[in-house]
Amino acid sequence: MLLQYLLLPVVFIILVKVARRATRVKSVPYGTISHMSLVPHGEASVSGAAPHSFGTIEEAVVSRASVPDTSTDDRQAAEMDSPSPVDSQTERQAHVAYDAEALVGYYQKMVEIRLFEDATTKAFRQGKIGGYLHVYSGQEATGTAFLGAMKPEKGDVAIAAYRIHAHALLLGAHPNNVMAELYGKGTGIVKGKGGSMHLFHAEGGMLGGYGIVGGHIPLAPGYAYGLRYQGKDGVVQSYLGDGSIHNGAFHEAANLAGLWGKSGMCPTLFILENNQYGMGTSVERATAMTELGRKFESYGIEWERVDGMDVQATLAVAEQVQERVRETGKPYAIEAFGYRIVPHGAADFLEQYRSKEEVAKWREKDPIPLLHGQLIEMGIAEDRLEAIRAEAKAKADEAVKFAEESPDPDLSELLTDVYADDTYVEPAG
Amino acid sequence: MLLQYLLLPVVFIILVKVARRATRVKSVPYGTISHMSLVPHGEASVSGAAPHSFGTIEEAVVSRASVPDTSTDDRQAAEMDSPSPVDSQTERQAHVAYDAEALVGYYQKMVEIRLFEDATTKAFRQGKIGGYLHVYSGQEATGTAFLGAMKPEKGDVAIAAYRIHAHALLLGAHPNNVMAELYGKGTGIVKGKGGSMHLFHAEGGMLGGYGIVGGHIPLAPGYAYGLRYQGKDGVVQSYLGDGSIHNGAFHEAANLAGLWGKSGMCPTLFILENNQYGMGTSVERATAMTELGRKFESYGIEWERVDGMDVQATLAVAEQVQERVRETGKPYAIEAFGYRIVPHGAADFLEQYRSKEEVAKWREKDPIPLLHGQLIEMGIAEDRLEAIRAEAKAKADEAVKFAEESPDPDLSELLTDVYADDTYVEPAG
Amino acid sequence: MPVMTYRDALRSAMAEEMERDESIVLLGEDIGLYGGTHLVTNGLIDQFGPKRVIDTPIAEGGFTGAAIGMAMSGLKPIVEMMTWNFSFLAADQIIQTAAKLHYFSGGQVNVPLVVRGPNGGGVQLSAQHTHSLEGFYGHFPGLKVVSPATPADVKGMMLEAIRNPNPVIFLEAGALYGTKGEVPEGDEVVPFGKARVAREGTDVTLIAYGRQVPLLLRVADKLAEQDISAEVIDLRSIRPLDTETFVESVKKTNRAVVVQEQWRYFSVASEVCAVLQHEAFDYLDAPVERVSGAEVPAPYARNLEIAGFPTIDHVVSAARRVLYLEK
Amino acid sequence: MPVMTYRDALRSAMAEEMERDESIVLLGEDIGLYGGTHLVTNGLIDQFGPKRVIDTPIAEGGFTGAAIGMAMSGLKPIVEMMTWNFSFLAADQIIQTAAKLHYFSGGQVNVPLVVRGPNGGGVQLSAQHTHSLEGFYGHFPGLKVVSPATPADVKGMMLEAIRNPNPVIFLEAGALYGTKGEVPEGDEVVPFGKARVAREGTDVTLIAYGRQVPLLLRVADKLAEQDISAEVIDLRSIRPLDTETFVESVKKTNRAVVVQEQWRYFSVASEVCAVLQHEAFDYLDAPVERVSGAEVPAPYARNLEIAGFPTIDHVVSAARRVLYLEK
């Protein structure tokens, strides 16, 4: 059974490669990140009319090499270019050759997230959202594919850090309640108690929402053990950032996962979102061994790298690895290689730590315009995509309206949910 | 300069290999660990008369494979047998072909430590030593060689965990003061305040002595950075156990070391003493990736494995890697592969977690009888070795006498050394 | 009632409850094959197997975090800190995750977790291995923190701890593992938040928890020889703290001494004094006295260690001070 | 005297001292290229270079431990905790190593280390990012713990912290970074262990530290309107704790209110009450009142957060209670 599973990929990989080459397109430059940026620059008003195209990874690497830039970037480009261990060792199957219609669905999800994030950023600037705000813009291809591969009916869950609005939305949280949470309203998804960093939607398998870098990683192998112990078939997705991998919590958690996985007791899919920065610290200013996915090898965990900017690339592996983990009960790791095209948080305005050029160049790879271009090439009408964007915008607007009109939490809420069993709280004084 | 350094090994390695093959001997079984065990079983009274020999690693592996035993042990044997990465990648030089006279000196050191430990164990059983007591018996080949490679005049220091009596002694602490410390006396090396786990002899470069597993590891890269920052030439040796490597503190420290090493600011020699157990937990019950030295690769740190039971093997690399680290300012790691032939601590009497057979088999490789046999083969008279043992025994006895006769610390010592600048201590109440 | 040691009472609570409830698992270093460093879990791996008695690597933060994940998944994990001294490595998981998860998830997630192990000093383990962390963990809302002193309480409170749907910090008096006492048979839960009057008296109230409770009983004997009748209160539960029991006692005796081996500053004794001056202001005939550990990291030498902890003499003296019998 | 912000005063103390003393280095997350999350270290990397202003990976335990090693080697490292909320990950290094190393090495090793960063809440950072850790760290002998409230103090105490040969926990009032005040020029060290009378008064003593000090000054204004003369004490130093200054004040006013945003149990306010009932027993005309943060993990919503922290009204009320002007 397992063996069969391992052999299948060899057959199907070529199909996918061919399919992807057919959609190969050239890249165009990108400026802003906003609603307007969801189609190529200057194209929004001439929908679908002008010729435009988006680069595949291989092409992007080549064109980048000719642009003088930081060595950083070249090294990382080279890394991205190099085959990931699984590609090179065991060629894999892509279960589904995604057709245009399916991709339109993903486009819709990605646009919804992006426009939601644009709305949160605006509200933060207006002072309507407090605390910290970390948006997911530019990473949609990863979350959309992997969270989409979850089977909540089997008990699958996701545990993530604090850049998680998308995770909540994709797992079925209503945008109104998510926005209301950011506004600190009583209708918020966690009653206004958590804010941007602590979204939970247990019903949909979204189990947080944690603000201490690295702190949430150990929860995943434990939850995964719990599932198998109880005879359940679920898989835990554990999202982590490139910055968190240097934290001891990662090391201890990954080691436990590898160890428990030996007896099939740890169905954990680690999804390392390498957006190349942990706040202002680039990967190579954080570690001497910058091939981050390789760090999983220390724990006996197999891994592979995917292009986190291209939803077809993430889709090509997501469902398969999710099912692999389900079947084996062993951890597996994905390094989704991308870039944080937005500031770290809404308050990171200086960005002294990276060049405007570097950011601009990566914005050219923004996953949403990339997919947009691919869809146009596939013959989807710009009108239809435009309608999707308009609908998504309306949803985001509606969420803002809902949040603004919602009441503050009742003051009595201050003292509830401290303990699970009762409403007893120690008297202050 | 560096290049030259890297090329030299190719020439000399053969000499060493030849020399070691010349001393190849067969193994004999071992029973107890005590003064009597310092020469092969049954040989003490017939000094040098009977034929006896000790196995090299390769032979031991072969003979072990024929004995039915835990798979654990076989796997580890196989690992030990496999060439370490440096051996296979860049053959190395052994600066010194150790002659018999030099080895007699090492024999003396190793015997001194062993008999000191035997005395501490006895005193612990008599209730004269309190707290925890972790002896170094069986690991002498590692400490003796590596600590011997330190150059205190250049500012070299060692930072270790709690199994450290040997480290203090080898770096020049007087056995009397070390024993007095274990007895909790005012003449103790840290005034009776620290006990067995917290020995310090700053003068000799022995900087502790720490009881939280993993907790001391981050100190080393920091100290190393400090040395280079101050333009000093020293090297920091960081000792750690196989159990500690799964702790987050190791991960964070090793990552810092690798990172700072990129600019030559981290002359740290990690010495991982893999004695196959962290208390009752064997390596493969602690991690899925049991080739522990490889874990350093995650941090861009080069490493190699040495036979930690054979002082000729440890000597063959110790000085060279110490100087390599000094020259490059980069961290380097040694996995000294051995076995804890004694209980974890003096209070670990049940040893339910391993078989008597396994222990007995490894005791056959006890580094002191091994060296003893080699020396005899080299023509050193048993009388002379006997005299060394007798002298060492006298030293240990003298240390016990000193400790027993020393006064308790003055009660006023309770309140000193809390702060460095003054004797102010908050009032209790 | 059967007499058993503190250690056996503790083990029997876990074993009995594990038989009743399959969702209970144990995690910790060397709790299985080794038998537990303090033999608290000895034999449980044979009884319940390695899936329920899980030996972990030396990674307190990691396995405590994993236990939180298990708790979220529906299990009831009991984590052993080999000693509480190692829990600083798990402090982030305990304080930042376990304690707050229910709150910041808006009540969506529960963390039915017990973290247990020996606490306190007294056996020459020196600075890094000697801590009494009641105040340290008791500071944080979201946690329940207890510190039982007798075999009966350690059993009854462990039963409560396991059944409690919240994270419980279970601080065992390591030095008392071998002490014996009567333990009610069966399912006798000791609820949290209820102090115990360990001995009745009329002249002075002595207040402590954990290892200092038997000390106070000996002090009470000493004081009785001097015709001083001491009431001894065992707090048992640190969070929630039962203030009523000791306030009532002091309203009767008008005098109090609080004893702890932890350091004085920002401690349990600080809080007890603060409560007493507030709730029994008009009843106090003398300032409340405290006897705490010396304000130094714990020393190794036996004579220094003894000098650094509360002793019978220290407490007798303090009691005599609040009675204005000495200065 | 020049007027500057709390943030600038803090930075200037470090910069001036770094110019005088080459052995000082800074370590922390994003303190260099990024400019410091709260801009406290902004520009220092340009002035002193990356060997002295060291950006670290996100590994609080590791780099705090490394800083201890640096201190042992002869440097004087200043570690930035981006916020003190992350320090639980470094708690083992701070409490088990830094605080105790001098003691358990029998005085052979010193640890001249400063760990600094913003502490306290107030800007909707919710449960995991809102802590006030004076009592938490202040509990441990071997540490010095301070909590300056004004630009002058933050500068003078940072100078003292750097020169102090011990590990210093430097808890900045994050919410006050932008507040301005006069700062003496040059080398004006503010010694540890000395509280400050921030305002003199005769009727009631208000005691706090950090962010609550400006709050108390506003409370005193409010009380003055009601003809109540309040004395305001700024503790500044938590360990050592200057008990004399506030005890003397209470001997004069006979009444006290202690205010803190940290939780009530086992806290600084607990200790202040314990000291007062002991040292000013005969002077107290009313029980000391406390105003602390609500016993809950910090909530995110603005209205809940405000309700959970001490407010002017809370403190005015408490002051009126100790004056028996209200119940």
Ligand SMILES: Cc1ncc(C[n+]2csc(CCOP(=O)(O)OP(=O)(O)O)c2C)c(N)n1
């Ligand atoms: C333990 C800890 N240290 C520092 C921080 C502050 N901080 C918040 S996010 C962040 C960067 C994390 O980077 P990464 O893991 O790459 O995630 P990304 O923000 O890129 O999604 C830092 C340092 C924190 N929240 N927790």
Ligand SMILES: Cc1ncc(C[n+]2csc(CCOP(=O)(O)OP(=O)(O)O)c2C)c(N)n1
């Ligand atoms: C953080 C921490 N957890 C647990 C312990 C208890 N403990 C002391 S030694 C030890 C085993 C360490 O094993 P290893 O690192 O292999 O060193 P060895 O004893 O073999 O020399 C353990 C678990 C501790 N001291 N610190």
Ligand SMILES: [Mg+2]
């Ligand atoms: Mg990142």
Ligand SMILES: [Mg+2]
């Ligand atoms: Mg070991």
